Amino acid sequence: MNPVAERTIARNDFFDFTRALFDLKKVFGKPEALSDLRVIEFGTLFLGPVTSTFLGEFGAEVIKVELPGAGDTARSLTPWGQFWKNAALSWLSESRNKYHVAIDLHKEKGRDLFLELISKSDVVVENMRAGTLERKFGIGYRQLREVNPRIIYAANSGFGQWGPYTTGRASYDAVAQAVSGLASITGFQGHPPLKAGIWIGDYYGALMSAVSILAAVNYRDKTGKGQFIDFSQSENLIRALDWTWVAHGQTGKNRERYGNRDRAIVPAGVYRCADGFVAVSALDDGEFRGLAKAMGKPGLAAEERFATVEARLVEEHAGALHAMLSEWAAGRKVAEVEKLGTDLAFGAAGVKKAEDHYRSRHLRERGSVWSVDDAIYGEVVEYGPIPKMSETPGRIKWAGKPVGYDNEKVLAEILGYDYLGIRTLEEEGIIGKWSNIMGRKPPEEMLLKEE
Amino acid sequence: MQKDESTDKLKWEAWAERHTDPADVRKKDEALDGTIVLDLSQGNFAGLFCSSTLGEFGAKVIRVEPPGGDVARKYSPFGLKVRDTGFAYIAEARNKYHVTLNLETERGRTLLSSLARKADFLVETFPADHLDRLGVGYRQLSRENPGLIYVAINTFGLYGEEASKGRRSSDVVAQALSGLVNITGQPENGGPSEHAVPTKHGNWMAWYSGGGFASFAALSALHFRHRTGKGQLIDVSEAESLMRFLDYNCLWYHALGKNRERVGNFDPAVFPYTYVRTKDGYTFLAGFSDINWFALTSIMGNEDLRAKFPSIFERLKLENEKQIFEALETWAKEFTSDEILSRVQEYDRTVGKGVVATGRVNTPEDTVNEENWWKRKVFKKIIDPYYGEILLQMPPWKMSETPPRVKTVCRPVGADNDYIFSKYLGIGPSELSSLKEEGVL
Numbered sequence: 001m002n003p004v005a006e007r008t009i010a011r012n013d014f015f016d017f018t019r020a021l022f023d024l025k026k027v028f029g030k031p032e033a034l035s036d037l038r039v040i041e042f043g044t045l046f047l048g049p050v051t052s053t054f055l056g057e058f059g060a061e062v063i064k065v066e067l068p069g070a071g072d073t074a075r076s077l078t079p080w081g082q083f084w085k086n087a088a089l090s091w092l093s094e095s096r097n098k099y100h101v102a103i104d105l106h107k108e109k110g111r112d113l114f115l116e117l118i119s120k121s122d123v124v125v126e127n128m129r130a131g132t133l134e135r136k137f138g139i140g141y142r143q144l145r146e147v148n149p150r151i152i153y154a155a156n157s158g159f160g161q162w163g164p165y166t167t168g169r170a171s172y173d174a175v176a177q178a179v180s181g182l183a184s185i186t187g188f189q190g191h192p193p194l195k196a197g198i199w200i201g202d203y204y205g206a207l208m209s210a211v212s213i214l215a216a217v218n219y220r221d222k223t224g225k226g227q228f229i230d231f232s233q234s235e236n237l238i239r240a241l242d243w244t245w246v247a248h249g250q251t252g253k254n255r256e257r258y259g260n261r262d263r264a265i266v267p268a269g270v271y272r273c274a275d276g277f278v279a280v281s282a283l284d285d286g287e288f289r290g291l292a293k294a295m296g297k298p299g300l301a302a303e304e305r306f307a308t309v310e311a312r313l314v315e316e317h318a319g320a321l322h323a324m325l326s327e328w329a330a331g332r333k334v335a336e337v338e339k340l341g342t343d344l345a346f347g348a349a350g351v352k353k354a355e356d357h358y359r360s361r362h363l364r365e366r367g368s369v370w371s372v373d374d375a376i377y378g379e380v381v382e383y384g385p386i387p388k389m390s391e392t393p394g395r396i397k398w399a400g401k402p403v404g405y406d407n408e409k410v411l412a413e414i415l416g417y418d419y420l421g422i423r424t425l426e427e428e429g430i431i432g433k434w435s436n437i438m439g440r441k442p443p444e445e446m447l448l449k450e451e
Numbered sequence: 452m453q454k455d456e457s458t459d460k461l462k463w464e465a466w467a468e469r470h471t472d473p474a475d476v477r478k479k480d481e482a483l484d485g486t487i488v489l490d491l492s493q494g495n496f497a498g499l500f501c502s503s504t505l506g507e508f509g510a511k512v513i514r515v516e517p518p519g520g521d522v523a524r525k526y527s528p529f530g531l532k533v534r535d536t537g538f539a540y541i542a543e544a545r546n547k548y549h550v551t552l553n554l555e556t557e558r559g560r561t562l563l564s565s566l567a568r569k570a571d572f573l574v575e576t577f578p579a580d581h582l583d584r585l586g587v588g589y590r591q592l593s594r595e596n597p598g599l600i601y602v603a604i605n606t607f608g609l610y611g612e613e614a615s616k617g618r619r620s621s622d623v624v625a626q627a628l629s630g631l632v633n634i635t636g637q638p639e640n641g642g643p644s645e646h647a648v649p650t651k652h653g654n655w656m657a658w659y660s661g662g663g664f665a666s667f668a669a670l671s672a673l674h675f676r677h678r679t680g681k682g683q684l685i686d687v688s689e690a691e692s693l694m695r696f697l698d699y700n701c702l703w704y705h706a707l708g709k710n711r712e713r714v715g716n717f718d719p720a721v722f723p724y725t726y727v728r729t730k731d732g733y734t735f736l737a738g739f740s741d742i743n744w745f746a747l748t749s750i751m752g753n754e755d756l757r758a759k760f761p762s763i764f765e766r767l768k769l770e771n772e773k774q775i776f777e778a779l780e781t782w783a784k785e786f787t788s789d790e791i792l793s794r795v796q797e798y799d800r801t802v803g804k805g806v807v808a809t810g811r812v813n814t815p816e817d818t819v820n821e822e823n824w825w826k827r828k829v830f831k832k833i834i835d836p837y838y839g840e841i842l843l844q845m846p847p848w849k850m851s852e853t854p855p856r857v858k859t860v861c862r863p864v865g866a867d868n869d870y871i872f873s874k875y876l877g878i879g880p881s882e883l884s885s886l887k888e889e890g891v892l
Binding site for chain 1 (some may be wrong): 508813
């Protein structure tokens, strides 16, 4: 057999192996990595709540505690105020897999109920302003560890639990983008700094908060000890600004906004094509040879100013290359550039929109776009669990739910309350359900059925 | 945590500082102490960031480069270097032991297999089937070490229609695929523009997101292994990692057939929540829920504005957002960003009904000059014996029992060959030098 044919067989064999290993149909037959963890979340908007969402996608039992009635403000966050089946679009996706209970923590009995839950839990996530849970409710870390010394407590905030910016200073995602320097390095010179089109400080912050919780869980596996974690979303974005700080230390110069060009890898950027935009990059000299060929100028790769990674980074050369690429891309279609990238082995991909994701067979096969057959909302299609794990794959069981939807289940199963006990708590206003406003209540048809 | 009577009477902030101040990290435990990571990343900062994270939590990271060093050492703004290494790599080389191995040689692959038998994690960023074809992929290595947690980072994944095509990627390619580029930036107004275009993030956001999810999965797998002894294969795409942060993007299309579009510094789902021009730059202002809208309009002294748009739903209409934005800018341009912050804090102290969040849009220089971050030990200047004084951003977590830490900055290519190969494989200097001559190291 010739070497090429042999290689092809080996390749097919590998991809057959991975396809079978990660087959979506097998997901629910496999165990979950975090199925032995119970997480109590008392959070609002996204930085706290999404932390527990990520843990819940991999098996943690997440109990989201809201105040009865209006619940989490996130229930109002939907594009241009468009609700769907009485729910905010961001809610359905982000509150997936959770149990939704509503407890009035302003009341002593409510706080007792909360502490009962804590005594049977492993992790607490909150994202109030520093010290709020202790000062306002008397259920901060110091009180919770009395009830459960093994508890891992993640306090997520804008500026941390201590330090000059802590006191009285609220934060949101876009504050973190602002104070970290991220917004100022995004966008074009001579034009305003840019906020991300998404809540990157919250979502990426939530992910990294979850990472520290998992480190603490692994430590507890060995020692039995819980701990307290102070996590600031601004500091997390500062951490993610790659070479910015080393460069500042070395040169004393500010990092500017460089628009769509990467100034540390050349070429790498976003270019306008005849029918849209495409990202193009060459990470090493081999990829650059492919790109030069695609541009119809294979000789470029041999020119001294472009032949090596270092040579291409010289600003004058980088600028010349950028001009050539801009001109070349302008005369081509996105699909054409993508195909050249595949055939000639350099980086090329169109700038994708929601519809492209929705229709992508690749993303559906991988479960990165996931269709949930939800008991309340019917078919819900949203982004799925991201890391693919062969033994303990993530999964979506259901979408977000109305305020207090799981009160009975949680109180009966975990705390052992009987029907009458639950009704009493309800009558006393210790626990409650949704108020009649958008984003809180079930879909109309379900409300009608209940009446 | 041990109960400590003497500190229990402290105010919350003082207590938190006492128990999580990074000044004390040296005396505390490390969460991942005793674990070993092999990092084979090549030209990819998702992989490098993943092993940085594991290393910050105490794992021993063995960074395996090809004999000439990883091409990632060359990525640097305008090609600037500290001695032999670019700025970006310097930022993500922390705590790592640096060895070389030529995986194109039989002996190089044998040495890798031997190291992998002792490892808990392996991180790689090669084309999907590359190491498998060399005989040192997950299938081969896990046979000898069933507890191995093997993390493959690849934009197009290890399976799915696009996986086997051998497509190349980078941070910007992953950003484009994620959908984020499409919804960041100013909307096009009239004809084609140079700057009102889909805009990439300034930093390597896709690589950092991918590295973050890789660490998340690796630590989930470690916890599972603790219960079962089983390792596993993990497949992380940087594009999908960033895509996951697009929240309702996909559901909006499914539910109402809408593609999200660029709205500049506005936000389709929450308003006011935007950057506004001030006397000295830009600042963020928000007042979304009714009570916070009350706070914002009180600070502005503009009751008319409050009355004109009384509910969230009115404030979320695009035509209204424009009017509110104008009012915000008219007010804000009379003050510096810091004056606005003072006013917000004053309101918080005296009235306190509702909350306004604000913050100056800092340049990196502004940020690095703010005392707050230095007090919180977010930045640190470290003297490296080879690379000199380096300003580094520290791990973002403060933890009471197992705080993360940075012990070393960077190492030259192959600088730890002696130490690592003798410690783990019993290979001494004479064999090392012949391996070097044979081109294995």
